[in-house]
Amino acid sequence: MSISVCSLSGPGTSALHALGLAGDRSQCESLLQDLLSQPLKGGATYTEFLDAAGQSIDDGLCLSWPDPPFQFVLTTHGSPLILEELIHRCVELGAVHSAGSDQIFRVPEEAVAEKVLGQALGRLTEVISPEACSFLLEQASPSGFAGVVEKWKTQAPSIDEVREVLDRGLLGRAVMKSSVVVLTGVTNAGKSTLLNVLVGEDRSIVTPEEGTTRDLVVASTQINGFPLTLVDGAGWRESPGLIEEQGLLRVKEAIRKADLVVELIPPARLEEMNLEDSQKEASSIPESAFVFPEDVPVIRVLSRCDEFLSTALPPNCDLAISAKTGEGLGLLEDQILQVLYGQATVPEGGPYPFLDEHVIFLERLVSALDSGENGQVCLQDYLEGVNRC
Ligand SMILES: Nc1nc2c(ncn2[C@@H]2O[C@H](COP(=O)(O)OP(=O)(O)O)[C@@H](O)[C@H]2O)c(=O)[nH]1
Ligand SMILES: [Mg+2]
Structure with a gap:
């Protein structure tokens, strides 16, 4: 018999799998008489696929296929095990398993590479x-x-x-490969809240308590079609606990490998930064906590801006956001893409x-x-x- 059976779908789990039967049409039809629980209808037959004992392997469609090399295409549910069993059954019924990944949709003559x-x-x-x-x-x-x-x-x-x-190449690859953006700032700057808003789900725990986030929280999202990996972690603060100190080391390590840092400066921190040097000494967080590697770009953001009384943007901030009201979030997203790729939209044309x-x-x-x-x-x-x- 000259029937070959091959998988048309990729490996692993997917919504559906498909396999193709190629060869002599009447031989394919007689194989299908044993494989299908239903008689073949014109274009598509909804049927059970049966094993040697007459038990159902799966239900799906048997499609009469208009283009060579296939005579019929069978679709099953998306488990690779079902696909394997169905191929095994076709081989039992006389088909040869062809491993070649024949294309179901052939490329036109003026084909591209x-x-x-x-x-x-x-x-x-x-x-x-x-x-x-x-x-x-x-x-x-x-x-x-x-x-x-x-x-x-x-x-x-x-x-x-x-x-x-x-x-x-930079722009093209950016559509396929996530850049890493690390959110930093003092405790309670709103880092975890921002991560959750940008990801669209509650990934990081948020409370008014300082030192809530300790481990790194890594989450995938996309902005305007560009995939991004966001990293949230412990915030800087005066005398952190032992666990937080470990958390801060992880944040520093993440910053070293980051493509971009978004530094959140809440109004309370801004006030502290504006104090005279002599007043700072008693209580402030060491400035060294905020020194970033030279090759990693930083966007400085006034966070929690709904709590900020002035309307003027402080000179040391690039923009203002409120994760609570949503103000400035679109601007921040565009700015992230601008700094990373020089444009905020996926390239076209x-x-x-x-x-x-x-x-x-x-x-x-x-x-x-x-x-x-x-x-x-x-x-x-x-x-x-x-x-x-
Ligand atoms: N008013 C206001 N509160 C915020 C905003 N973002 C976060 N918060 C609150 O600030 C507190 C600390 O937020 P969190 O995201 O845990 O800060 P983190 O320590 O930097 O991760 C929480 O009570 C949040 O609800 C904001 O944009 N506006
Ligand atoms: Mg946090």
């Missing part, structure tokens, strides 16, 4: 915003990164053209390398072109996964 196309479509399941989905779909299209790579296969690019695409390996490939291509080659070897090596140039 399949490698990049696959990377873009494959990552659709990972992103959590509509903006990032649109971005990936565009990168998979002829006008996206997949498209330029395809074009370069037949028309050698100029070095300037490659450099121009390479320059877009044109090719953007979106993986680290794209940037490495483009850097190699630039140096190949720079040394007088036409770049085809480098391009081919990248597309075939060879690590030579």
